[in-house]
Amino acid sequence: MTTLTMTGVSRVFGRGPAAVHAVDDVTLTFPRGGWTAVMGPSGSGKSTLLHCAAGLERVDTGRVLLGDTDITAAGDADLTALRRSRIGFVFQNFNLIGALSAEQNVALPLRLAGRRPSRRVVRATLDAVGLADRARHRPRELSGGQQQRVAIARAMVTRPEVLFADEPTGALDSTAARTVLDLMRAMADAGQSIVMVTHDPGAAARADAVVFLRDGRVVDRVAGADARQVADRLASWER
Numbered sequence: 001m002t003t004l005t006m007t008g009v010s011r012v013f014g015r016g017p018a019a020v021h022a023v024d025d026v027t028l029t030f031p032r033g034g035w036t037a038v039m040g041p042s043g044s045g046k047s048t049l050l051h052c053a054a055g056l057e058r059v060d061t062g063r064v065l066l067g068d069t070d071i072t073a074a075g076d077a078d079l080t081a082l083r084r085s086r087i088g089f090v091f092q093n094f095n096l097i098g099a100l101s102a103e104q105n106v107a108l109p110l111r112l113a114g115r116r117p118s119r120r121v122v123r124a125t126l127d128a129v130g131l132a133d134r135a136r137h138r139p140r141e142l143s144g145g146q147q148q149r150v151a152i153a154r155a156m157v158t159r160p161e162v163l164f165a166d167e168p169t170g171a172l173d174s175t176a177a178r179t180v181l182d183l184m185r186a187m188a189d190a191g192q193s194i195v196m197v198t199h200d201p202g203a204a205a206r207a208d209a210v211v212f213l214r215d216g217r218v219v220d221r222v223a224g225a226d227a228r229q230v231a232d233r234l235a236s237w238e239r
């Protein structure tokens with residue numbers, strides 16, 4: 001059973017009096033098959049925490065365990081392989097490759113991992129995000145919500161143990177955001193582990209639990225809160 005755990009994780013930028021403790025001694029467990037939202041004021045360390053948890057950024061102290069694998073001890077080659085096969089990442093601005101069709105974007109992680117993408121697998125992954133009929137479209141021919149769903153399909157095609165999302169609805173209007181959140185909720189209900197950074201209490205309320213950061217530290221964790229409760233809690237930490 002895979003869970004993701006962070007123990008005593010710190011990440012410091014700069015040195016001496018100018019040092020910024022972006023993540024400061026964080027110990028957290030992200031349960032398997034759960035959807036966890038990470039919230040906090042601007043600059044509280046949310047993106048840095050996500051990058052450390054996903055092995056996109058090295059930690060200065062502490063350990064990150066993905067199942068039995070200590071990703072903080074992994075060498076560069078192992079880390080690259082791990083990022084390509086065991087984690088998925090989606091970004092606020094989708095980061096699709098404009099010259100490639102939806103299905104070519106989705107096939108990319110398999111190609112990068114040296115696997116020959118099966119058209120059946122790629123189409124099934126696009127179908128799972130409701131875009132089987134857009135396989136040949138390029139990103140500019142798709143709406144923002146559709147582009148984010150292609151990005152989710154691209155992140156999911158390798159069947160990652162954890163899907164990380166950094167402000168996945170930050171660039172979307174409310175209707176498109178709801179479609180993306182509905183998709184993520186269905187994925188979590190089907191057992192996908194998800195860790196998501198968001199500024200939006202409505203988005204965070206769709207998750208199973210919300211972790212609050214302030215000055216790089218975990219200051220609170222709530223489960224089953226509605227959008228109003230999440231917003232109130234966030235406001236109390238922004239004071």
Ligand SMILES: Nc1ncnc2c1ncn2[C@@H]1O[C@H](COP(=O)(O)OP(=O)(O)OP(=O)(O)O)[C@@H](O)[C@H]1O
Pocket residue numbers: 013014020021022040041042043044045046047048049
């Ligand atoms: N590469 C870097 N070099 C120096 N400082 C950095 C770097 N990345 C982040 N920081 C600093 O670390 C702190 C946390 O940044 P981070 O982006 O993780 O916060 P955040 O909560 O995601 O912010 P936001 O909500 O504004 O996106 C900030 O003070 C930021 O300026």
